Amino acid sequence: MALKDVKSRIASVKNIQKITRAMEMVAAARLRRAEQRIESLRPYAGAIRRMTRQAAQAAGNVPNLPILNEHDSEDKVAILIVTGDRGLAGAFNSQIVRAGMRAGNEYETAGKSTVWYASGRRGVSSLAFRGREAKGAYTGFTDRPSYANAREIAAELVSAYVDGEVDRVEIIYNRYVSALTQEVTRETLLPLQHATIMGDDGAVDSLGERAAEDEALDHDHEHTALVEYEPDPEEILERLIPAYVEISIFRALLESTASEHGARMTAMRNASENAGDIIKDLTLEFNRERQAAITQEIMEVVAGAESLV
Amino acid sequence: MARTPFKVEVLTPEGEVFNDEVEMVSTRTSVGSIGILANHQPLLAMLNPTELRLYKSDSEVIRFAQGEGFLQMTGDRALVLVDEVFSVDKLNASDLQERLKRAEDELASAEEGTEERRAAERDKRRYEAFLKLADNA
Numbered sequence: 001m002a003l004k005d006v007k008s009r010i011a012s013v014k015n016i017q018k019i020t021r022a023m024e025m026v027a028a029a030r031l032r033r034a035e036q037r038i039e040s041l042r043p044y045a046g047a048i049r050r051m052t053r054q055a056a057q058a059a060g061n062v063p064n065l066p067i068l069n070e071h072d073s074e075d076k077v078a079i080l081i082v083t084g085d086r087g088l089a090g091a092f093n094s095q096i097v098r099a100g101m102r103a104g105n106e107y108e109t110a111g112k113s114t115v116w117y118a119s120g121r122r123g124v125s126s127l128a129f130r131g132r133e134a135k136g137a138y139t140g141f142t143d144r145p146s147y148a149n150a151r152e153i154a155a156e157l158v159s160a161y162v163d164g165e166v167d168r169v170e171i172i173y174n175r176y177v178s179a180l181t182q183e184v185t186r187e188t189l190l191p192l193q194h195a196t197i198m199g200d201d202g203a204v205d206s207l208g209e210r211a212a213e214d215e216a217l218d219h220d221h222e223h224t225a226l227v228e229y230e231p232d233p234e235e236i237l238e239r240l241i242p243a244y245v246e247i248s249i250f251r252a253l254l255e256s257t258a259s260e261h262g263a264r265m266t267a268m269r270n271a272s273e274n275a276g277d278i279i280k281d282l283t284l285e286f287n288r289e290r291q292a293a294i295t296q297e298i299m300e301v302v303a304g305a306e307s308l309v
Numbered sequence: 310m311a312r313t314p315f316k317v318e319v320l321t322p323e324g325e326v327f328n329d330e331v332e333m334v335s336t337r338t339s340v341g342s343i344g345i346l347a348n349h350q351p352l353l354a355m356l357n358p359t360e361l362r363l364y365k366s367d368s369e370v371i372r373f374a375q376g377e378g379f380l381q382m383t384g385d386r387a388l389v390l391v392d393e394v395f396s397v398d399k400l401n402a403s404d405l406q407e408r409l410k411r412a413e414d415e416l417a418s419a420e421e422g423t424e425e426r427r428a429a430e431r432d433k434r435r436y437e438a439f440l441k442l443a444d445n446a
Contacts, residue, residue: 146393147323151392155428163425226351227350227351227352230338246322246392250322
């Protein structure tokens with residue numbers, strides 16, 4: 001390779017490295033914010049659960065809501081894949097799409113039909129590319145999902161389930177473990193499991209730190225005066241229980257966002273390191289070429305001088 | 310007249326927005342408007358979209374636009390859980406108009422008795438309430 005070409009390649013790789021470094025730092029900052037938002041959801045989720053327990057105790061049992069009932073047959077399955085709006089995040093998007101396709105194929109070979117929902121532009125376009133139409137496409141917020149986004153998705157999925165368009169709803173998303181690790185997670189959203197609501201196994205949220213306070217409050221109720229309900233506990237439960245679906249979706253969106261920033265941070269760090277290696281190799285090549293050129297010139301001069309003698 | 314202050318916590322899925330002592334909380338349950346003072350009877354209520362007012366004193370009132378939620382009064386403290394809150398002056402009337410319009414369209418196209426229709430009704434009620442607050446602001 002000519003000297004000039006090597007030089008310009010070094011310059012271009014250096015530029016790429018600058019960009020990947022900047023992206024890595026942006027992702028790191030966003031990751032911290034995304035982690036905090038997962039934390040911020042916990043107290044709310046815990047309070048919803050406490051209220052549900054209290055109302056269910058007052059009502060005697062959990063009312064028979066349509067979202068709790070399994071359908072007689074399970075012919076139509078809805079799959080919601082949670083991806084990001086942008087790429088350049090390693091395997092973050094592709095592993096979700098792959099897991100979704102695998103789940104879809106499983107159901108289809110079992111003779112069931114699938115209905116697709118996707119959050120994030122990457123997921124929507126991957127579905128289109130594979131010839132599957134997204135019944136619900138939610139994009140433009142994966143950098144910073146708001147609860148309103150989760151509410152919108154939940155409303156459509158719950159409607160589809162209750163109105164009998166689908167018999168089961170699954171969600172596939174990247175659970176955030178650490179900046180280096182994201183775990184593809186597949187969960188059943190609907191029918192909503194009784195255990196999810198009343199369970200204290202932390203299936204929906206880890207409330208360890210709240211458990212003590214929890215019990216103190218429960219204890220309180222038994223001994224204080226009669227609690228007033230407005231409206232009656234059954235009606236309150238009718239709205240409390242669907243909130244679990246919203247919270248589950250919101251948590252998945254937040255986890256996915258944190259995972260995306262973590263994956264991008266890692267991918268960009270690798271890219272920066274690779275760029276560093278390439279720069280090292282190219283610099284070596286550049287020096288070698290330059291040295292060869294100098295040697296050649298000297299040889300030419302010496303040869304020229306010799307011919308004159 | 311100074312009233313006894315009590316602790317109020319306002320929580321949303323995106324974090325805590327208020328945690329302080331107030332003299333009175335005013336909001337709307339599915340039954341009607343409600344004002345809570347210190348030492349109110351234990352209460353669990355379902356809240357509809359409205360203006361949430363926290364009276365630190367008669368003259369100092371913190372106002373929020375709140376979505377749907379729940380209110381729990383236990384002993385000496387109140388917990389307000391709402392799915393979203395905005396400060397009233399941040400409401401955007403034209404954006405709300407648009408959302409209301411979309412909810413109305415969905416309501417018109419949804420069949421009677423479906424969940425889809427109920428969801429549209431709830432959206433419509435939310436944006437109507439917010440719009441009223443935005444117009445008054």
